[in-house]
Amino acid sequence: MLVRINTAPRMQIDGQLAALAGERMSCCEFRYRRGAEIFGEGEEPEYVYQIISGAVRTYKLLPDGRRQINAFHLAGDMFGFENETTHRFTAEAIVETNVHLMRRTSILEAVRHGGAGTKDLIKFVTQNLQHAESHMLLLGRKTSLERVTAFLIEMDERLQHPDVMILPMNRRDIADYLGLTLETVSRALSILRDEGLLRFDGNTQRRLELVDRGALAKIDA
Amino acid sequence: MLVRINTAPRMQIDGQLAALAGERMSCCEFRYRRGAEIFGEGEEPEYVYQIISGAVRTYKLLPDGRRQINAFHLAGDMFGFENETTHRFTAEAIVETNVHLMRRTSILEAVRHGGAGTKDLIKFVTQNLQHAESHMLLLGRKTSLERVTAFLIEMDERLQHPDVMILPMNRRDIADYLGLTLETVSRALSILRDEGLLRFDGNTQRRLELVDRGALAKIDA
DNA sequence: AGGCGAAATTGATCAGGCTCAAATCCGGGA
DNA sequence: TCCCGGATTTGAGCCTGATCAATTTCGCCT
Numbered sequence: 001m002l003v004r005i006n007t008a009p010r011m012q013i014d015g016q017l018a019a020l021a022g023e024r025m026s027c028c029e030f031r032y033r034r035g036a037e038i039f040g041e042g043e044e045p046e047y048v049y050q051i052i053s054g055a056v057r058t059y060k061l062l063p064d065g066r067r068q069i070n071a072f073h074l075a076g077d078m079f080g081f082e083n084e085t086t087h088r089f090t091a092e093a094i095v096e097t098n099v100h101l102m103r104r105t106s107i108l109e110a111v112r113h114g115g116a117g118t119k120d121l122i123k124f125v126t127q128n129l130q131h132a133e134s135h136m137l138l139l140g141r142k143t144s145l146e147r148v149t150a151f152l153i154e155m156d157e158r159l160q161h162p163d164v165m166i167l168p169m170n171r172r173d174i175a176d177y178l179g180l181t182l183e184t185v186s187r188a189l190s191i192l193r194d195e196g197l198l199r200f201d202g203n204t205q206r207r208l209e210l211v212d213r214g215a216l217a218k219i220d221a
Numbered sequence: 222m223l224v225r226i227n228t229a230p231r232m233q234i235d236g237q238l239a240a241l242a243g244e245r246m247s248c249c250e251f252r253y254r255r256g257a258e259i260f261g262e263g264e265e266p267e268y269v270y271q272i273i274s275g276a277v278r279t280y281k282l283l284p285d286g287r288r289q290i291n292a293f294h295l296a297g298d299m300f301g302f303e304n305e306t307t308h309r310f311t312a313e314a315i316v317e318t319n320v321h322l323m324r325r326t327s328i329l330e331a332v333r334h335g336g337a338g339t340k341d342l343i344k345f346v347t348q349n350l351q352h353a354e355s356h357m358l359l360l361g362r363k364t365s366l367e368r369v370t371a372f373l374i375e376m377d378e379r380l381q382h383p384d385v386m387i388l389p390m391n392r393r394d395i396a397d398y399l400g401l402t403l404e405t406v407s408r409a410l411s412i413l414r415d416e417g418l419l420r421f422d423g424n425t426q427r428r429l430e431l432v433d434r435g436a437l438a439k440i441d442a
Numbered sequence: 443a444g445g446c447g448a449a450a451t452t453g454a455t456c457a458g459g460c461t462c463a464a465a466t467c468c469g470g471g472a
Numbered sequence: 473t474c475c476c477g478g479a480t481t482t483g484a485g486c487c488t489g490a491t492c493a494a495t496t497t498c499g500c501c502t
Contacts, residue, residue, distance in 0.1 A: 066362040128352045205481085425498070
């Protein structure tokens with residue numbers, strides 16, 4: 001059984017999609033297996049994607065294989081919009097993932113004609129930029145413990161403070177998102193557990209319970 | 222005498238500004254002294270800025286003073302656009318800097334009315350996002366030597382491959398941009414100099430001559 | 443030209459996070 | 473239910489880049 005998180009799309013983002021493209025533009029659904037590539041860096045962008053269920057990672061690679069994950073995309077999130085003629089990074093399904101597709105050209109068309117969704121597109125890109133800016137602060141200046149804590153708080157918020165947080169991604173993904181190694185991520189999580197700020201729930205390491213959100217927020221400088 | 226770089230605005234960006242706001246929106250010019258704050262994180266955005274001459278750094282701070290510089294802005298560059306009601310970072314003049322101001326509300330107005338500059342605004346925000354994404358790769362995964370080399374190549378391109386590159390920012394600024402300490406930046410520059418890839422020009426450490434751009438490009442993974 | 447304070451370089455040592463390695467845990471299939 | 477392979481944790485030692493500390497260089501002023 002594959003992990004599914006947050007099956008219901010979040011309303012505000014759903015609204016964003018509708019405003020952006022209109023119902024008729026959402027041409028079809030598509031399903032990706034765990035680990036499947038959705039698009040590759042350098043490819044020509046054909047679609048914009050909205051996640052119905054599942055989770056996606058987008059990343060860049062250096063020639064020798066070092067990987068930096070820009071962002072995780074969860075149910076309800078949009079990704080894959082490009083203004084240029086190539087994708088700037090690769091997107092892969094972390095778990096089995098269902099997406100809505102819409103044609104990129106439809107969106108560009110809507111903008112050209114001063115469509116109602118233009119403001120939402122600007123907002124969408126701006127939100128991505130905002131996330132990237134705070135992530136640069138994390139990558140450039142935070143300690144490993146602060147990074148892992150920041151990640152937990154980010155996920156907790158995006159999953160709307162669940163009692164038990166089910167992470168779709170493995171430790172390597174988290175490490176490549178935070179600019180660390182998987183061992184360092186694991187050690188940081190163990191420290192937070194030993195200090196009583198979180199619990200590894202039951203018999204799976206991907207189920208976490210944030211016990212003391214206040215203390216976590218204080219660590220996240 | 223203060224350092225001035227690249228006094229003439231680059232045409233394509235000038236065009237961007239014009240398309241975005243129209244001549245009439247460029248309400249006035251303003252001058253900032255070396256080190257002066259242009260706007261602070263959390264402040265309400267009133268203007269969007271285009272640099273006539275000089276250089277600007279934008280950055281975020283952690284509570285204990287750790288600083289991450291998102292970007293350097295040079296002559297011709299625009300900065301300070303916000304979609305939200307607060308600035309997401311601080312902007313300071315690195316050297317004496319002259320800017321064009323235009324009212325943020327004018328731009329939002331233009332977008333609301335489907336103005337011709339809308340596409341350019343999307344392009345502007347997308348370019349910022351693109352820069353942020355490649356900077357995340359640098360901050361998360363590159364070595365100190367790779368970072369400094371990437372910085373030199375970026376500046377070289379933005380200054381259009383001058384014979385002698387005059388850097389407006391000091392070593393601490395470079396370090397805070399690259400997620401390093403100023404000592405590490407200095408050591409990396411010394412290594413590149415000792416290996417003959419660049420020269421410290423004459424009697425100033427801020428004047429660099431890139432001797433072997435090919436070799437530098439190879440270091441920048 | 444001389445001198446002062448800031449900026450930059452260079453050196454010595456330290457430490458946080460990485461690498462290498464081993465043990466343990468977990469999910470899924472037989 | 474047992475077993476296997478991948479994921480995760482944990483440990484030991486190392487290395488890159490940080491920190492602390494002199495020097496040297498440079499910009500700018502008189």
